[in-house]
Amino acid sequence: MAAKTSSSTKIQTNSRRTAADVGFPTGLHIQIDRSGALGIRAQLEAALREAIQQSRLQPGATLPPSRTLAIELGIARSVVVEAYGQLAAEGYLEAFQGSGTRVRRRDVRTPSRAPALTQPAMNMAFTTGLPDPAFFPRKEWLRAYRAAVDESSATALGFPDPQGRVELRVALGDYLARVRSVRSSPEQVVICNGISQALMVVCRALHARGTERIAVEDPCFALHRRLIAACGMQPVSIPVDEHGLVISRVREARVDAVLVAPAHSYPSGAVLSPARRVELAEWATRQDALIVEDDYDAEFRFDRTPVGALQGLAPENVVYAGSVSKVLNPSLRLGWMVAPQRLVRDLIGAKLLYDMATESLGQLALAKFIEAGSLARHIRRVRPRYRARRDLLLLALAKRAPELKLLGAMAGLHLFLPLPNGVRERDVILAAKEDGLRVEGAARHWAEPASAPPAVLVGYGVLGEGTLDADVDALVSAIRGT
Amino acid sequence: MAAKTSSSTKIQTNSRRTAADVGFPTGLHIQIDRSGALGIRAQLEAALREAIQQSRLQPGATLPPSRTLAIELGIARSVVVEAYGQLAAEGYLEAFQGSGTRVRRRDVRTPSRAPALTQPAMNMAFTTGLPDPAFFPRKEWLRAYRAAVDESSATALGFPDPQGRVELRVALGDYLARVRSVRSSPEQVVICNGISQALMVVCRALHARGTERIAVEDPCFALHRRLIAACGMQPVSIPVDEHGLVISRVREARVDAVLVAPAHSYPSGAVLSPARRVELAEWATRQDALIVEDDYDAEFRFDRTPVGALQGLAPENVVYAGSVSKVLNPSLRLGWMVAPQRLVRDLIGAKLLYDMATESLGQLALAKFIEAGSLARHIRRVRPRYRARRDLLLLALAKRAPELKLLGAMAGLHLFLPLPNGVRERDVILAAKEDGLRVEGAARHWAEPASAPPAVLVGYGVLGEGTLDADVDALVSAIRGT
Numbered sequence: 001m002a003a004k005t006s007s008s009t010k011i012q013t014n015s016r017r018t019a020a021d022v023g024f025p026t027g028l029h030i031q032i033d034r035s036g037a038l039g040i041r042a043q044l045e046a047a048l049r050e051a052i053q054q055s056r057l058q059p060g061a062t063l064p065p066s067r068t069l070a071i072e073l074g075i076a077r078s079v080v081v082e083a084y085g086q087l088a089a090e091g092y093l094e095a096f097q098g099s100g101t102r103v104r105r106r107d108v109r110t111p112s113r114a115p116a117l118t119q120p121a122m123n124m125a126f127t128t129g130l131p132d133p134a135f136f137p138r139k140e141w142l143r144a145y146r147a148a149v150d151e152s153s154a155t156a157l158g159f160p161d162p163q164g165r166v167e168l169r170v171a172l173g174d175y176l177a178r179v180r181s182v183r184s185s186p187e188q189v190v191i192c193n194g195i196s197q198a199l200m201v202v203c204r205a206l207h208a209r210g211t212e213r214i215a216v217e218d219p220c221f222a223l224h225r226r227l228i229a230a231c232g233m234q235p236v237s238i239p240v241d242e243h244g245l246v247i248s249r250v251r252e253a254r255v256d257a258v259l260v261a262p263a264h265s266y267p268s269g270a271v272l273s274p275a276r277r278v279e280l281a282e283w284a285t286r287q288d289a290l291i292v293e294d295d296y297d298a299e300f301r302f303d304r305t306p307v308g309a310l311q312g313l314a315p316e317n318v319v320y321a322g323s324v325s326k327v328l329n330p331s332l333r334l335g336w337m338v339a340p341q342r343l344v345r346d347l348i349g350a351k352l353l354y355d356m357a358t359e360s361l362g363q364l365a366l367a368k369f370i371e372a373g374s375l376a377r378h379i380r381r382v383r384p385r386y387r388a389r390r391d392l393l394l395l396a397l398a399k400r401a402p403e404l405k406l407l408g409a410m411a412g413l414h415l416f417l418p419l420p421n422g423v424r425e426r427d428v429i430l431a432a433k434e435d436g437l438r439v440e441g442a443a444r445h446w447a448e449p450a451s452a453p454p455a456v457l458v459g460y461g462v463l464g465e466g467t468l469d470a471d472v473d474a475l476v477s478a479i480r481g482t
Numbered sequence: 483m484a485a486k487t488s489s490s491t492k493i494q495t496n497s498r499r500t501a502a503d504v505g506f507p508t509g510l511h512i513q514i515d516r517s518g519a520l521g522i523r524a525q526l527e528a529a530l531r532e533a534i535q536q537s538r539l540q541p542g543a544t545l546p547p548s549r550t551l552a553i554e555l556g557i558a559r560s561v562v563v564e565a566y567g568q569l570a571a572e573g574y575l576e577a578f579q580g581s582g583t584r585v586r587r588r589d590v591r592t593p594s595r596a597p598a599l600t601q602p603a604m605n606m607a608f609t610t611g612l613p614d615p616a617f618f619p620r621k622e623w624l625r626a627y628r629a630a631v632d633e634s635s636a637t638a639l640g641f642p643d644p645q646g647r648v649e650l651r652v653a654l655g656d657y658l659a660r661v662r663s664v665r666s667s668p669e670q671v672v673i674c675n676g677i678s679q680a681l682m683v684v685c686r687a688l689h690a691r692g693t694e695r696i697a698v699e700d701p702c703f704a705l706h707r708r709l710i711a712a713c714g715m716q717p718v719s720i721p722v723d724e725h726g727l728v729i730s731r732v733r734e735a736r737v738d739a740v741l742v743a744p745a746h747s748y749p750s751g752a753v754l755s756p757a758r759r760v761e762l763a764e765w766a767t768r769q770d771a772l773i774v775e776d777d778y779d780a781e782f783r784f785d786r787t788p789v790g791a792l793q794g795l796a797p798e799n800v801v802y803a804g805s806v807s808k809v810l811n812p813s814l815r816l817g818w819m820v821a822p823q824r825l826v827r828d829l830i831g832a833k834l835l836y837d838m839a840t841e842s843l844g845q846l847a848l849a850k851f852i853e854a855g856s857l858a859r860h861i862r863r864v865r866p867r868y869r870a871r872r873d874l875l876l877l878a879l880a881k882r883a884p885e886l887k888l889l890g891a892m893a894g895l896h897l898f899l900p901l902p903n904g905v906r907e908r909d910v911i912l913a914a915k916e917d918g919l920r921v922e923g924a925a926r927h928w929a930e931p932a933s934a935p936p937a938v939l940v941g942y943g944v945l946g947e948g949t950l951d952a953d954v955d956a957l958v959s960a961i962r963g964t
Contacts, residue, residue, distance in 0.1 A: 042787075049663050053794055090663065090790040091759035106760050106767075106795065124640065133639035142631050149624050157615030158606065160813045181531050181572065193675075193837035200836060204712075230686075230835050277573035278588050285588075305524075308572040312535055313588065331642045331842035352705075353712050354682060354836050355675035359844060360813035 032073055040075050044083045052092045052103055059105040063093065066101075125471045126432075128267070128414040128440045128459035129297075129326070135382050136329050140374045141365065148364035156364060160357035163348045164191025164336070168367040172336055175370050176322070180295065181308030183315045184338040190347045191358045193333040195296055198321040199224055199259065200354065201337070202292055203231035205346035206257055214292075215250050215258040219445035219452070221266045224259060224294075237447035240265050244272030247279040257290040262310045263298035267445050267457050269408015269416050271307065281314035290343075291318045297326040299379050301411040302387040316340045319347075324366065326413060326461075327379055334358065334366055386413060389460045396472040401479070413461035416442065419454040423479060428456055431478035437471060439478070514555055522557050526565045534574045534585055541587040545575065548583075607953045608914075610749070610896040610922045610941035611779075611808070617864050618811050622856045623847065630846035638846060642839035645830045646673025646818070650849040654818055657852050658804070662777065663790030665797045666820040672829045673840045675815040677778055680803040681706055681741065682836065683819070684774055685713035687828035688739055696774075697732050697740040701927035701934070703748045706741060706776075719929035722747050726754030729761040739772040744792045745780035749927050749939050751890015751898050753789065763796035772825075773800045779808040781861050783893040784869040798822045801829075806848065808895065808943075809861055816840065816848055868895060871942045878954040883961070895943035898924065901936040905961060910938055913960035919953060921960070 030047045032040055051057040063069070066084060070077040084101050087093040094104045124130070148156075156165070163169070169186035176182035192198045203214070214228055218237035228235040238249045238258075245260050260280070262272035272280070284291045291310065298306050311320035315338075323335030339347055351357070369375055390409060397404055407416040419425060425441040432439040439456050446452035456479075464471055512529045514522055533539040545551070548566060552559040566583050569575040576586045606612070630638075638647070645651070651668035658664035674680045685696070696710055700719035710717040720731045720740075727742050742762070744754035754762070766773045775792050783789070793802035805817030821829055833839070851857055872891060879886060889898040901907060907923040914921040921938050928934035938961075946953050 053665055086787055089756050091756050091795050104760055106764050136639050138631050142628055149620050157618050157811050157813050183535055197837040274571050274573050278586055282588055305568055313573050329639050331639050333841035355679040359815035
């Protein structure tokens with residue numbers, strides 16, 4: 001029985017008789033496996049299709065008459081007829097009255113050779129903006145996801161809502177009010193795939209209303225400047241100093257909107273001062289301008305309680321944007337906006353264009369994760385661990401290179417390290433790379449990278465297990481050029 | 483002990499002495515819960531912040547001196563000082579040398595009233611394009627997701643790859659070759675959030691290369707026409723007849739690209755004929771034009787084996803787009819493109835702009851789901867059930883209204899129902915809606931809805947449990963106007 005199911009018939013159509021009779025080119029094999037895993041007709045179709053695709057059966061070639069091939073293969077003639085019909089419907093074959101079935105002639109290109117898949121093997125230490133994958137609360141996340149799947153009703157698995165699942169919007173409203181002092185109702189929340197998509201959505205909605213210029217911090221996260229331009233808007237760079245974005249320059253810039261990360265400007269690490277927070281909120285209110293608040297890592301504030309969101313000060317003029325990318329993991333692609341009610345419909349419309357909606361089961365899982373207190377618990381658990389890593393890194397750097405200045409250590413998951421006079425960013429990055437270290441240059445985050453003060457960014461979300469000393473040695477050597 | 487942890491101090495600051503002393507307005511209550519769930523300082527901050535946000539503490543109001551409030555609340559003075567400091571940092575309060583702490587004056591708008599959340603309660607029967615949520619293979623999906631979370635390595639939870647997880651790209655390559663005759667290598671696959679995002683990604687990439695006009699079927703899925711316009715391109719409408727898209731008109735249209743659903747045009751249900759498939763592939767090759775193949779529901783072909791993808795005929799000139807939206811569920815937002823190698827880099831760049839990447843865990847789950855054979859098994863399981871539903875619906879309609887013509891029944895999850903002479907689409911939709919039935923009009927899918935032949939779309943992916951007869955009665959009555 002075992003022998004029978006694995007038996008197969010192998011037809012070499014380049015045998016003299018068959019080749020002559022049916023016009024098959026040299027080297028075509030059709031092999032039928034009778035074990036039943038795949039139907040005989042499907043096998044025959046697949047073999048012929050592949051032969052045509054790989055040009056082993058050339059355009060114009062005549063196929064054997066169905067009766068002949070059926071006998072060769074020891075299968076029913078009707079199966080061959082059906083297979084020919086299927087391939088004719090797909091455009092591979094054509095039937096001619098009286099002259100049989102041929103491979104259709106067509107003038108198409110064959111695929112070019114693809115480059116090989118590569119998997120870069122880098123040390124993840126010092127990567128900026130990445131929380132430690134090892135901290136991801138797999139068990140608790142899985143529990144929440146399972147509950148989401150178990151309870152998912154017909155509506156949860158119907159067409160997804162472009163605004164996002166109401167369960168998550170409700171859970172976020174409570175959470176953000178408690179943790180970030182954000183004022184919202186579930187109607188004001190729009191779920192999206194992270195903060196960068198939130199920015200795309202906001203920019204599309206603003207652009208459609210005639211907004212052309214949006215102020216951005218200089219430096220700011222470089223991708224954001226590209227996203228703004230991709231929406232047809234102009235990013236207007238405004239300097240950041242030690243008190244954060246310089247609001248007086250915003251006022252002069254004749255913009256209708258401003259993108260800012262008040263809790264922790266990227267990459268400089270500056271925190272917007274209390275006076276400037278109020279100044280910015282008042283400017284927006286007077287001008288009826290919009291503040292897009294990028295609250296990407298405010299949960300990780302180490303030396304004091306996180307400063308509440310700017311949104312709470314001016315909810316009618318702020319679109320607040322946050323995500324789980326830093327507190328949980330960026331691979332989840334779950335983020336949110338809290339917007340003034342008058343903008344919500346336009347934001348939903350823009351989100352619909354980009355991808356209809358964010359996937360539902362992850363949203364439902366996050367809602368359960370938040371409601372179970374797992375998110376708050378997770379943050380309480382990892383915040384001291386990140387602080388400890390930061391302290392270790394600061395200590396190691398101070399010991400080896402006391403001459404280096406480090407900025408932005410109050411919050412987030414990275415340090416801003418201005419380079420000593422005469423040291424070029426590019427040289428440091430390349431030297432670090434030779435030691436397998438991924439160190440990010442800061443220049444690209446400036447509007448004018450060429451004139452940016454040389455600096456590198458050193459992430460501490462992920463530090464090598466037991467390799468901190470060696471990694472810091474390598475970093476210091478890269479900076480000193482030794 | 484229980485009594486102790488739940489004890490609380492309630493300070494009514496509108497008591498005469500306190501109100502006079504501290505300048506708090508009438509009605510402000512600060513309540514400290516000592517059970518320890520939330521820190522005392524956090525509670526105090528939250529109470530003050532909320533009072534300011536809700537204007538119970540007006541701008542300019544002086545807060546009690548920290549010593550006074552500490553005594554009132556029975557807490558340490560340092561806690562009050564810290565809370566005031568925190569709220570000052572957030573911009574809610576300001577401290578004046580010698581004159582205490584006041585609520586910051588600021589000129590901001592208060593939120594407008596939001597509309598109530600509504601949950602429409604419609605019968606889901608006849609909804610077009612929706613597979614039955616009850617068929618979703620929860621147990622198998624969850625098993626795949628759990629395996630994905632358990633095995634997710636550091637890289638799987640690192641920054642997501644804009645091209646998509648290699649595990650899924652490999653699994654899809656095998657699956658699509660087997661089931662859809664798509665020719666690809668994993669380097670040619672780009673993961674996205676469904677077919678509509680694929681179209682946005684392709685259009686952005688094409689537009690950046692200077693493509694201005696893309697041919698679309700008339701009728702075609704209405705959203706796609708909007709997406710194309712949103713990318714700054716012009717959709718050029720080409721008629722669809724009973725053999726599918728009229729290729730001779732494509733040739734005349736001077737376009738560089740064409741969007742087509744060869745296996746099952748939406749909403750007409752037309753299948754592109756073998757001759758036209760070849761004609762289209764040859765046109766694209768000669769013109770070096772691009773075919774975007776929308777393969778949204780080809781797995782559901784009922785009267786014969788699904789026709790293989792057009793991509794197999796001309797892989798160098800086709801971007802093939804598919805998703806799990808019809809075969810599994812649209813709420814998963816998982817789709818893919820298979821593109822000629824020369825376009826892949828641009829597609830990845832466009833995908834990065836839209837949302838960095840598709841979420842990873844769902845991708846890994848789908849890879850496992852495919853590799854375990856669960857997807858093929860699921861399709862084998864549900865296809866006969868959808869066919870049975872279609873047959874039931876056809877039978878019920880034929881019995882009650884033999885005069886009605888029905889098109890597009892060979893495949894997919896919906897029928898195209900041209901309305902009898904003189905019957906208006908709008909009237910039918912409204913009459914059906916009064917019976918709680920969601921029937922979709924076809925007009926909006928035409929380039930010129932006003933001159934579209936009146937028709938409605940009747941989905942059978944979801945049919946009411948035991949209500950088919952009543953639903954069909956209601957539909958027929960709506961059409962007959964009785």
